[in-house]
Amino acid sequence: xxxxxxxxxxxxxxxxxxxxxxxxxxxxxxxxxxxxxxxxxxxxxxxxxxxxxxxxxxxxxxxxxxxxxxxxxxxxxxxxxxxxxxxxxxxxxxxxxxxxxxxxxxxxxxxxxxxxxxxxxxxx
Numbered sequence: 001x002x003x004x005x006x007x008x009x010x011x012x013x014x015x016x017x018x019x020x021x022x023x024x025x026x027x028x029x030x031x032x033x034x035x036x037x038x039x040x041x042x043x044x045x046x047x048x049x050x051x052x053x054x055x056x057x058x059x060x061x062x063x064x065x066x067x068x069x070x071x072x073x074x075x076x077x078x079x080x081x082x083x084x085x086x087x088x089x090x091x092x093x094x095x096x097x098x099x100x101x102x103x104x105x106x107x108x109x110x111x112x113x114x115x116x117x118x119x120x121x122x123x124x
Contacts, residue, residue: 003027003028003048004046004047004048005027005029005030005116006029006032006038006041006050006051007022007032008037008056008064011053015031019031021112021113025117034056035058035064036058036059037058038059039059046074046077048077048078049078050068051112052080052099054082054094062094062097065079065081065097065099066097078100078119079099079100079101080099080100080101080103080116080119081094081103082103101119
């Protein structure tokens with residue numbers, strides 16, 4: 001069975017390209033288009049890892065990260081925050097809230113795949 005990844009981003013082009021990339025790597029992919037949808041999907045689908053955009057409608061990635069870490073059933077979900085906000089304070093905030101990794105846009109797809117593999121401990 002392949003490992004499940006949730007991709008949460010409000011930008012359709014990013015969703016499409018990340019979905020293609022992760023499926024090509026052998027992962028099962030679930031999509032969310034805003035923070036609330038992401039939180040609902042995390043609880044429902046129990047993905048091993050979440051690629052989480054910071055700037056999203058309804059709830060930010062920071063909000064979702066906080067909620068996941070506070071939610072008993074899903075608190076161990078791995079979270080990679082993806083954002084255009086690359087200032088040190090933003091990175092520090094994401095990591096302080098419990099993100100496992102933080103990548104700033106634009107990022108190399110090769111680096112992203114490497115980071116996902118690293119966090120998941122190998123392959124799909």
